[in-house]
Amino acid sequence: METRFLCTVLAASLLLPLQSLAAEQEGDNNTTVRDADAESVLDPRIERRHIKEADIDAENFEIGLYTGILSIEDFGSDPVLGVRLDYHLSEDVFLEGSLGRSKAGETSFETLNAGVQLLTDDEREYTYYQVGVGYNLLPGEAFLSENRAYNNALYLMGGAGMTDFAGDDQFTLSLGVGYRLLINDWMTVRVDMKDHIFNLDVLGEDKTTHNLELTAGIGVFF
Known part of the structure; x- marks a missing residue:
């Protein structure tokens, strides 16, 4: 009975680091996808052109x-x-x-x-x-x-x-x-x-x- 308990504890100690590493990788993948989606969105800011219009003088x-x-x-x-x-x-x-x-x-x-x-x-x-x-x-x-x-x-x-x-x-x-x-x-x-x-x-x-x-x-x- 004691041997089985020790095996269970040892297996749990090995699985926890693996689950943590998988969670970190999944988080990195989600961040990468969100960054890619953000970059794919069109920037709504429009650079205005500066136009100099030549009008006829006020003289007739x-x-x-x-x-x-x-x-x-x-x-x-x-x-x-x-x-x-x-x-x-x-x-x-x-x-x-x-x-x-x-x-x-x-x-x-x-x-x-x-x-x-x-x-x-x-x-x-x-x-x-x-x-x-x-x-x-x-x-x-x-x-x-x-x-x-x-x-x-x-x-x-x-x-x-x-x-x-x-x-x-x-x-x-x-x-x-x-x-x-x-x-x-x-x-x-x-x-x-x-x-x-x-x-x-x-x-x-x-x-x-x-x-x-x-x-x-x-x-x-x-």
Whole structure:
């Protein structure tokens, strides 16, 4: 009987350390699983991007210079230089006054008939004065790089004025389309295409002429 009691005590003393070691291993495994689950959860913290937005200055006036090509009907295409002054009534509508100058070349009739001059040098000077209204049809943003966006707009224009050409002042209508890109809060880059329409009698008949102009320029708000 005593021998059996001693065997029972000896077996219990051997099992207790084994059970303790198993419990420790199980605890370590549970901790590892909890750590893995914690790492798998998405971090709700979002790092905010710092964006610097370039707004148009509070000033509503814009002055600009432009240059390009003017195709004078029957007289070829020649460089044109001009200045414009805009007043922005709102984000969508603006008024514009412009002054442009060019000089007409020779007609095909003059080229084919050497010595024939339909106009004098002074009469070939082409100067126009116009006022018009523009409407921003598609304002938006242009992404020229991965981290930088620029305000821009596609707009329509219409106006009227006078054209001094061929020794006479001609009433002129103007229709066009343009694109404006805001480089920063005070400078713009513009591309415009216009049709200057007026009646002209140089080749023996009074006809309506379409004089296409393509220009690019810069503007400054003040």
